[in-house]
Amino acid sequence: MTGKKAGLAALLRKEYGDNIINIHCFSHRLELAFRDVVKLEKKYQKLMNLLIGLHKFYKIHKNRKGLKEASETLSINMVSPKRVSTTRWLPHLSEGINSLAKNFRSYEAHLASCRHENAKAQGYYSMLLDKGLMTFAIVLQVLL
Missing domain, CATH: 1.10.506 (GTPase Activation - p120GAP; domain 1)
Incomplete structure (x- = not known):
């Protein structure tokens, strides 16, 4: 959903301008950080x-x-x-x-x-x- 070209945030930015703020889900960010630590x-x-x-x-x-x-x-x-x-x-x-x-x-x-x-x-x-x-x-x- 946050892809630079075809993600929802990118499509909204094209439609409504650069005033769109893309916020990555906190739970997902926490999960990614956790996986980065334990995947090794x-x-x-x-x-x-x-x-x-x-x-x-x-x-x-x-x-x-x-x-x-x-x-x-x-x-x-x-x-x-x-x-x-x-x-x-x-x-x-x-x-x-x-x-x-x-x-x-x-x-x-x-x-x-x-x-x-x-x-x-x-x-x-x-x-x-x-x-x-x-x-x-x-x-x-x-x-x-």
């Missing part, structure tokens, strides 16, 4: 892959049912995996990390039980057991 950290992309992957994995009824059963067995109130891929605003990432923390034991139990027949489950299970990645998620949550 490989764990950020790995964490995003885990959060997005868990959301997609548990959209499948069979997997969601298994997670619910694991949560009930462990006496944990299941929190639905949050979608962090539509817009990656910081609150969405924070909600995704919160649901990861609340469901961690349920994810671990369910993924451990189905990882032998499902390669994706094995991959997510391995990421869950990555202490460096989970520490990064906790630190990131504190910063958010």
Whole structure:
């Protein structure tokens, strides 16, 4: 929307003159600054892959049912995996990390039980057991 030639601000400037002031959304600027800082950290992309992957994995009824059963067995109130891929605003990432923390034991139990027949489950299970990645998620949550 802020493109120099064909963005909305540029089109309005052509139509109404240079008195148009273009203001970049503060939330978007904050998100871009945050990404510039963490994109150098490989764990950020790995964490995003885990959060997005868990959301997609548990959209499948069979997997969601298994997670619910694991949560009930462990006496944990299941929190639905949050979608962090539509817009990656910081609150969405924070909600995704919160649901990861609340469901961690349920994810671990369910993924451990189905990882032998499902390669994706094995991959997510391995990421869950990555202490460096989970520490990064906790630190990131504190910063958010």
